[in-house]
Amino acid sequence: MTATLTPTASTGSPTGSPAGTLAKVTGARLGRRRRRALVIGILSVLVVAVFAASLMVGRTFYGPAEVLGVVFGQDVDGATFTVGTLRLPRAVLAVVAGACFGLGGVTFQTMLRNPLASPDIIGISSGASAAAAFAIIVLGIDGPARSAFAIVAGLGVALLIYLLSSKGGVAGTRLILVGIGIAAILTSLTNYLLSRAGSWDLQEALRWLTGSLNGVGWEQVLPTLVALLVLAPVLLGQSANLESLTLGDDTAAGLGVRVNRTRLVAVIAAVGLVAFATAACGPIAFVAFLSGPIAARLLGPNGSLLVPSALVGTLLVLVADLVGQFAIGTRYPVGVVTGVLGAPFLLYLIVRQHRIGATS
Amino acid sequence: MTLTATSTATRPSRRRPGTDAPRSPALPTRTAWRRRLAWLGAGLVVLVLLCAASVAIGSRTVDMPAIVEALGSLGEPVEGLDQAAVVKRIPRTVLALVVGAALGVAGAVMQGVTRNPLADPGILGINMGASLAVVVGMAWFGMFAAHHMIWMAILGAALTAVLVYAIASAGRSGASPLKLALAGAALTAVATSFITAVAMPRGDISANIRSWQIGGVGGAAWDAIGLVAPFLAVGMLLALASARSLNSLALGDDLAAGLGERVMLARGLAALSSVLLAGAATAVAGPIGFVGLVVPHACRLLAGPDHRWLLSYSAVAGAGLLLASDVLGRIIARPSEIDVGILTALIGAPFFIHIVRQRKVREL
Numbered sequence: 001m002t003a004t005l006t007p008t009a010s011t012g013s014p015t016g017s018p019a020g021t022l023a024k025v026t027g028a029r030l031g032r033r034r035r036r037a038l039v040i041g042i043l044s045v046l047v048v049a050v051f052a053a054s055l056m057v058g059r060t061f062y063g064p065a066e067v068l069g070v071v072f073g074q075d076v077d078g079a080t081f082t083v084g085t086l087r088l089p090r091a092v093l094a095v096v097a098g099a100c101f102g103l104g105g106v107t108f109q110t111m112l113r114n115p116l117a118s119p120d121i122i123g124i125s126s127g128a129s130a131a132a133a134f135a136i137i138v139l140g141i142d143g144p145a146r147s148a149f150a151i152v153a154g155l156g157v158a159l160l161i162y163l164l165s166s167k168g169g170v171a172g173t174r175l176i177l178v179g180i181g182i183a184a185i186l187t188s189l190t191n192y193l194l195s196r197a198g199s200w201d202l203q204e205a206l207r208w209l210t211g212s213l214n215g216v217g218w219e220q221v222l223p224t225l226v227a228l229l230v231l232a233p234v235l236l237g238q239s240a241n242l243e244s245l246t247l248g249d250d251t252a253a254g255l256g257v258r259v260n261r262t263r264l265v266a267v268i269a270a271v272g273l274v275a276f277a278t279a280a281c282g283p284i285a286f287v288a289f290l291s292g293p294i295a296a297r298l299l300g301p302n303g304s305l306l307v308p309s310a311l312v313g314t315l316l317v318l319v320a321d322l323v324g325q326f327a328i329g330t331r332y333p334v335g336v337v338t339g340v341l342g343a344p345f346l347l348y349l350i351v352r353q354h355r356i357g358a359t360s
Numbered sequence: 361m362t363l364t365a366t367s368t369a370t371r372p373s374r375r376r377p378g379t380d381a382p383r384s385p386a387l388p389t390r391t392a393w394r395r396r397l398a399w400l401g402a403g404l405v406v407l408v409l410l411c412a413a414s415v416a417i418g419s420r421t422v423d424m425p426a427i428v429e430a431l432g433s434l435g436e437p438v439e440g441l442d443q444a445a446v447v448k449r450i451p452r453t454v455l456a457l458v459v460g461a462a463l464g465v466a467g468a469v470m471q472g473v474t475r476n477p478l479a480d481p482g483i484l485g486i487n488m489g490a491s492l493a494v495v496v497g498m499a500w501f502g503m504f505a506a507h508h509m510i511w512m513a514i515l516g517a518a519l520t521a522v523l524v525y526a527i528a529s530a531g532r533s534g535a536s537p538l539k540l541a542l543a544g545a546a547l548t549a550v551a552t553s554f555i556t557a558v559a560m561p562r563g564d565i566s567a568n569i570r571s572w573q574i575g576g577v578g579g580a581a582w583d584a585i586g587l588v589a590p591f592l593a594v595g596m597l598l599a600l601a602s603a604r605s606l607n608s609l610a611l612g613d614d615l616a617a618g619l620g621e622r623v624m625l626a627r628g629l630a631a632l633s634s635v636l637l638a639g640a641a642t643a644v645a646g647p648i649g650f651v652g653l654v655v656p657h658a659c660r661l662l663a664g665p666d667h668r669w670l671l672s673y674s675a676v677a678g679a680g681l682l683l684a685s686d687v688l689g690r691i692i693a694r695p696s697e698i699d700v701g702i703l704t705a706l707i708g709a710p711f712f713i714h715i716v717r718q719r720k721v722r723e724l
Binding site: 121177181185188210285330338339340 | 483527537542546552554561649650698699702712713716
């Protein structure tokens with residue numbers, strides 16, 4: 001993260017004449033802007049392509065014409081149910097949840113100045129999923145009530161972590177470690193609940209703990225979509241301030257950023273995104289964690305990572321869901337696929353990041 | 361770190377700078393020694409009481425005469441439910457003792473080797489790595505025999521330990537507590553994903569795996585204890601043997617080398633002992649977290665920073681903590697019971713947070 005911010009990266013060696021320097025700086029700035037546009041453009045195209053593919057591919061293949069017909073409300077024999085009721089909400093939720101995880105994850109990583117400090121590692125997601133397991137196994141509620149419960153619990157856990165780590169100002173380091181401790185408590189509570197669950201509840205609960213898009217309907221998609229539409233603009237509005245925070249709290253304050261206020265707004269928005277997405281489809285492993293660093297690798301030191309991360313998250317969930325459904329013999333839920341595919345990248349990332357010498 | 365401090369470092373009585381608990385100044389050596397021995401004795405007495413409680417208390421209420429009778433007729437064929445219940449509690453108690461002692465010592469050694477107050481086989485992901493290896497062994501290679509599981513668990517623990525340490529110590533600032541804890545949490549997440557992926561398509565073993573994944577001593581059996589005992593014994597001896605080197609290592613690598621310590625060798629042996637202990641404990645009882653974190657911290661208050669005392673204290677206190685948690689789990693959830701791995705996390709994680717809150721940010 002820190003490395004992406006060095007402004008000197010591409011300006012090249014100093015030259016004699018001021019005019020030459022100016023030309024170089026302008027050129028580099030233009031190049032950066034072009035690369036950013038290029039990366040965002042390619043990612044968007046990929047997202048649209050995979051989204052379309054996930055509507056067409058399945059046990060029965062439907063051509064683009066049929067899919068488009070269904071999307072625009074025509075009645076196509078067979079396809080209306082398969083595409084309209086089964087595949088479309090699933091694909092839309094993949095897009096929305098991926099964006100939520102991507103945004104939430106990169107916000108935490110940027111704010112805490114550590115790529116390992118994503119919500120799924122520091123206990124934010126586990127609050128929502130432990131609550132969901134509790135709602136299924138103990139309370140026996142489902143539908144919107146369960147989602148609401150998971151969202152409230154996710155926010156509550158985040159608040160608890162925030163309060164516990166604030167002691168003369170919230171320090172990022174302490175917040176990460178407190179989060180790891182809280183995550184351990186929640187995991188053990190969840191394990192206890194699972195060991196008490198009946199086999200039907202168990203299947204249902206495991207879905208929430210691994211992250212799955214199976215059997216998704218519009219009633220899960222809508223709240224998440226609303227959350228994304230409300231909270232994403234809030235985060236994007238803070239993106240400049242978040243960037244400044246990566247320079248360190250003192251420097252950011254010197255640049256005129258109201259540090260605590262920015263941090264609070266960003267935490268609330270990011271936690272909200274993650275909690276809503278988790279309530280809809282469970283904590284899809286490593287998406288929040290990987291999106292930001294992947295986006296940073298693609299983009300280079302070229303501005304805010306928020307939008308590219310959202311796109312990367314979306315792409316990850318869409319592709320992993322396709323892989324989980326069709327590529328392997330067994331049908332795996334999407335969370336297992338992202339977890340297994342994400343692991344090697346995670347290790348690579350940790351090693352690489354430390355080699356750069358980030359001060360975490 | 362003054363020169364006088366280094367010269368007295370390995371003597372148990374003197375205060376050493378740079379360690380947590382500042383001890384009362386300059387107690388005469390003999391008194392301090394006696395006091396430590398007295399605490400150790402007290403710990404052992406408590407441990408015996410806990411053992412008695414563990415045999416007497418369970419989900420089935422057995423009255424005192426029946427317990428005595430059952431204990432008197434050990435070795436004879438079991439008659440009646442009361443006697444069966446009591447007889448089943450004995451291996452369970454023994455297992456809790458050895459696993460608790462192993463985890464306590466493993467934690468103390470890890471905290472010494474990494475010079476990290478937050479080190480614990482659970483936090484560093486070593487228990488989960490051992491679990492993953494066992495699950496892979498079960499699912500792919502049909503390794504259900506207990507001795508296979510032990511080897512797989514130790515292999516997994518060793519690989520994870522190396523990986524966590526390598527990941528955390530890459531880079532300029534070395535293995536800080538934060539980096540170690542994060543690397544451990546990340547590897548735990550990876551291992552959990554893999555366990556789910558391996559177990560999910562195998563409905564036949566997934567229940568088996570899930571119950572094992574929590575960590576408990578309820579399924580104790582003599583043959584499993586017998587198989588794991590040699591590993592624990594070797595690990596324990598190795599740990600106690602490296603106590604003196606750990607004292608030198610606590611001063612920093614350069615000073616330790618100056619004291620004539622072969623730093624890499626000492627560190628490797630100590631790490632090996634903790635991997636053996638944690639791996640074997642996980643193989644027989646599943647991943648039990650936080651015992652290795654809480655116990656050495658509590659013991660350091662009484663034993664001081666000398667590892668020779670600290671390790672003995674940690675063994676006793678670890679056994680006591682696990683046994684007490686197990687008994688507690690049987691009492692509060694009657695007539696069912698709560699697995700000990702869950703209780704230790706509920707006790708230990710708040711303690712972890714407490715330590716984190718106490719420290720200054722720079723130390724993390």
